[in-house]
Amino acid sequence: MLVMKFGGTSVANCEAITRTISIVENKLQQKPVVVVSALSKVTDLLYRISDHAALKNRMETSELLDQLRSRHIGLAHDLMSDTPSYCHQACEKINEICDNLDSFVGAVCALGELSDRSKAVIISTGEYLSSNIICCAMNARGIRTGFIDARKMIITSSDYLKGEPDQAAIQAKVPGIVSEAYEGNDAVITQGFVSATSDGEPTVLGRGGSDYSASLIGMAIDASVIEIWTDVDGVRTADPRKVENTKCIEKISFEEAAEMAHFGAKVLHPLTIEPAVHKNIPIYVLNSMNPEGKGTVILQSSFIEDGVKSVSFKENILVINIFSTKMINTSGFLKKVFEIFSENKVSVDLISTSEANISVTVDSSQKIDRVVEQLSEFADVYVDRDKSQISVIGKNIINLRGLLQQTFTPLADCKIYMISQGASYVNLSFVVDRNDLTDAVRQIHKFLFENENCN
Ligand code: ADP
Numbered sequence: 507m508l509v510m511k512f513g514g515t516s517v518a519n520c521e522a523i524t525r526t527i528s529i530v531e532n533k534l535q536q537k538p539v540v541v542v543s544a545l546s547k548v549t550d551l552l553y554r555i556s557d558h559a560a561l562k563n564r565m566e567t568s569e570l571l572d573q574l575r576s577r578h579i580g581l582a583h584d585l586m587s588d589t590p591s592y593c594h595q596a597c598e599k600i601n602e603i604c605d606n607l608d609s610f611v612g613a614v615c616a617l618g619e620l621s622d623r624s625k626a627v628i629i630s631t632g633e634y635l636s637s638n639i640i641c642c643a644m645n646a647r648g649i650r651t652g653f654i655d656a657r658k659m660i661i662t663s664s665d666y667l668k669g670e671p672d673q674a675a676i677q678a679k680v681p682g683i684v685s686e687a688y689e690g691n692d693a694v695i696t697q698g699f700v701s702a703t704s705d706g707e708p709t710v711l712g713r714g715g716s717d718y719s720a721s722l723i724g725m726a727i728d729a730s731v732i733e734i735w736t737d738v739d740g741v742r743t744a745d746p747r748k749v750e751n752t753k754c755i756e757k758i759s760f761e762e763a764a765e766m767a768h769f770g771a772k773v774l775h776p777l778t779i780e781p782a783v784h785k786n787i788p789i790y791v792l793n794s795m796n797p798e799g800k801g802t803v804i805l806q807s808s809f810i811e812d813g814v815k816s817v818s819f820k821e822n823i824l825v826i827n828i829f830s831t832k833m834i835n836t837s838g839f840l841k842k843v844f845e846i847f848s849e850n851k852v853s854v855d856l857i858s859t860s861e862a863n864i865s866v867t868v869d870s871s872q873k874i875d876r877v878v879e880q881l882s883e884f885a886d887v888y889v890d891r892d893k894s895q896i897s898v899i900g901k902n903i904i905n906l907r908g909l910l911q912q913t914f915t916p917l918a919d920c921k922i923y924m925i926s927q928g929a930s931y932v933n934l935s936f937v938v939d940r941n942d943l944t945d946a947v948r949q950i951h952k953f954l955f956e957n958e959n960c961n
Pocket residue numbers: 512513514515516543714735736737738740741742743744745746747770771772773774816
């Protein structure tokens with residue numbers, strides 16, 4: 507079996523969905539489990555709806571809900587103009603989902619209180635809309651397609667907005683549910699991003715989580731391959747939206763891909779790799795707008811050559827600097843510090859320490875007020891804002907002579923706040939001012955990938 511995940515741009519409109527359905531149609535022999543995201547920008551819209559609901563802005567939510575409904579109804583008509591009964595079926599479903607959401611949002615507006623659980627209900631609607639429409643469109647095209655509600659099989663903790671998958675439960679549920687949905691069908695379709703607790707309470711896997719859904723399903727059904735269909739020709743040497751002349755990487759290791767994603771490359775959700783590694787399932791990253799392209803394959807490290815593969819970045823991070831003379835010659839100080847991060851569920855990326863100082867980087871989206879407050883009880887704490895983190899990723903980069911020189915030469919005029927090289931020798935990361943980011947990433951990319959003599 508095969509898992510095929512299609513992201514927002516691959517299901518953005520009638521043209522994109524028609525292309526996506528053809529891609530699936532060509533793979534029916536491999537029994538695909540199709541995983542879809544919400545239509546492009548729909549999840550953002552749903553976030554806006556939930557923000558307005560929390561502020562009791564009923565008028566604004568109603569306008570946005572109307573936009574949501576009309577975009578999906580319009581799409582159903584565009585896709586199924588030749589098959590009115592399927593179009594009707596899709597429209598009924600869209601109206602049912604939108605009516606339910608409307609009542610739900612109305613209730614949240616009335617209360618003016620938005621719990622994480624309620625937010626999970628709202629933001630997961632996009633995937634229910636897209637999967638229902640695409641399921642109807644596939645059936646209309648003659649591909650008998652079974653529908654699966656991801657909440658029945660992607661089981662997580664009750665962290666409603668970033669559920670932690672229970673892999674044992676997922677492994678136990680998915681194969682049976684998929685094979686039942688396959689009965690009498692040529693394909694099955696389900697929602698990415700969407701999940702639930704074991705009691706059926708709604709959760710989601712976090713932004714960009716559809717990739718993660720695909721690899722969890724792939725792991726559970728022992729898929730031969732997991733395909734991530736997106737809007738770029740595979741994994742590239744840097745984010746093509748930021749850097750010109752990027753190149754497609756033909757193959758990279760699981761570890762390299764995981765580090766790239768973890769250190770900012772949006773092309774994959776950071777946790778996508780882990781379930782696939784368990785079962786050694788290759789992941790392909792492919793372009794739905796260029797289905798003939800080779801894309802990138804992500805494989806076991808033994809198939810991959812040493813060397814620099816890409817430059818990733820996180821645009822907006824914070825550096826928390828912790829100073830204390832009590833750190834000198836005492837054991838247990840680091841434990842105390844990191845327990846505070848852990849208790850407050852703030853995850854740390856880079857760490858560097860000196861005699862009386864620890865510096866850590868965290869993503870700026872995380873809430874650090876409590877951490878700073880608690881650390882300040884026994885240390886001086888300074889938070890540096892408007893910083894960016896750049897990571898050079900590649901297998902065994904420690905063996906590359908001159909890598910540090912090549913990386914830092916173009917940054918001669920940049921202030922560098924922290925440098926860290928992981929023990930796995932897969933990444934070299936450092937922190938610069940946010941204002942310097944674009945220039946720095948472009949210069950490093952030029953030096954590492956666009957200069958024949960240096961790579
Ligand atoms: P989808 O909606 O298909 O999940 P995303 O927008 O989440 O697509 O991810 C694809 C985007 O990831 C690309 O358009 C690209 O801008 C960005 N990206 C960031 N880093 C890289 C990289 N190294 N290689 C390819 N794409 C990257």
